[in-house]
Amino acid sequence: MEDMIKRLNKLSTFIRLKVDSHLPRHCLLCLDTGQTTSICSACRDDFPSTVNGCEICGQSIKTQLYSTQRNQICGHCLTRPPAFSKAVFAFDYRFPLPSIIRQLKYHERGYWAKPLAQAAYSHFQQAFSQLNQAVLVPVPMHSSQYYSRRDNHAQLLAKHLALYSGFPVNTKLVAKTRATPRQAELTAKMRRRNVRNSFAINMTPPESPIIIIDDVMTTGSTIDAIAVQLLKAGATEVFGFSVARRSVE
Ligand SMILES: [Zn+2]
Ligand SMILES: [Zn+2]
Numbered sequence: 001m002e003d004m005i006k007r008l009n010k011l012s013t014f015i016r017l018k019v020d021s022h023l024p025r026h027c028l029l030c031l032d033t034g035q036t037t038s039i040c041s042a043c044r045d046d047f048p049s050t051v052n053g054c055e056i057c058g059q060s061i062k063t064q065l066y067s068t069q070r071n072q073i074c075g076h077c078l079t080r081p082p083a084f085s086k087a088v089f090a091f092d093y094r095f096p097l098p099s100i101i102r103q104l105k106y107h108e109r110g111y112w113a114k115p116l117a118q119a120a121y122s123h124f125q126q127a128f129s130q131l132n133q134a135v136l137v138p139v140p141m142h143s144s145q146y147y148s149r150r151d152n153h154a155q156l157l158a159k160h161l162a163l164y165s166g167f168p169v170n171t172k173l174v175a176k177t178r179a180t181p182r183q184a185e186l187t188a189k190m191r192r193r194n195v196r197n198s199f200a201i202n203m204t205p206p207e208s209p210i211i212i213i214d215d216v217m218t219t220g221s222t223i224d225a226i227a228v229q230l231l232k233a234g235a236t237e238v239f240g241f242s243v244a245r246r247s248v249e
Contacts, residue, residue, distance in 0.1 A: 028115060029096060038115035047119060048092040050245055057220045058087050058245055064240065076219075084212070084228035088127040088242035090120035097244045098217045099166070101215050105153045113153065116215075117160030120243045123247040126159060126240070133208040136162050136169045137230075139222055142179040167211070173198050174226055188219045188248060195225040205235035217242035 026033055027040035027105065035045075053060040054074035061074050091097055103109040120162035128134060155171055162169045176199040186194055210230055212223045223240035230238050 017190050028112075037118060038111070041117055044094075044119045048094040048097065050089060051091050056084075056086055058089055058217070059083060059219070059248060065234045074212075075099045082220060082224045083219070083231055084223055084238045084240050086127075087217060087242070088123065088221055089217055089245040090123035091244050093216055093246040094246040099241070101153075101244065104156070106216065108151065110151050110153075110156055111157035114160050116243050117157050117164065119148075120157075120241075121161065121164045124165065124241055127241070129163075129212065131209055134165075134239075135173075135206045135208055136165075136167050137173055137212050138169065138171060139212060139214045139224070139226065140171070140174050140176040142143075142176040142198075144179045154214050157215060161213060170206070171207050172202055173205060173210075174230070175202055191219055191221040192224075195222050199226050199229050201229050201233040205230050205233050207236060209237040209239060210235050211239045211241050214240070214242040216244045216246055218246045219248055 025035050025038060027043055027044040028038050029033045032040050039208060047074055049235040050058070052072070055072050056077040057074060059074050059076070061072055069170065088197040090172075093101075100112050104116065108162055136158045140154075141152045152171075158169045160173075161167075171231060175243070176198060177200045180194050180198050212226050217223065217240065221241060223238075223242075227235075227238035229239070
């Protein structure tokens, strides 16, 4: 009898899993049923869009003083041009993105990577449509960070963007050689100093352009620090893509 119950239980689990994978899903945000994607189109349309800012770093331009007539380029990029050609982001770092990204980053909720990448992909596609080929490089974490966080969230995002775009991912090209304090608590100047010389290039960069992938970008100093090293190592061109942009105060 006991044996039979065990077998029935096993069978019901098997059937439940089979049925579940064919059932329409709930939207992870509004719990609306009958969805084919993890974030429904209504919730995705509510994601905070960005205003057009600097053509290079994406930051909003507060004063026209620093922008020329034809190109909107911020004062920072005019006086200190970054090593990357252009940094692109999909959304502003406002509700609901901070909580989603925190879940992905610090609470091992890896299932957020796919819907985030899915939501951000149209922006990615629009920004990089002129590239026939590119290699996606997620911002690496220092080995000590793997103890506190199991997955590299940038790597998870890159993996899904690779599936949508068809561009390969290279997780071995760049390594983080020095653990650095979290960028979020630092000023722009401290951020640059914080990440300078903290990345190493492990192999000859590919000939095709490189797109560095991150979850949140603020001043772009992390992407810039990696781009400096990549260009020194022989990369042809480096871009940046992040799901969200946090504005500089
Ligand atoms: Zn929804
Ligand atoms: Zn700029």
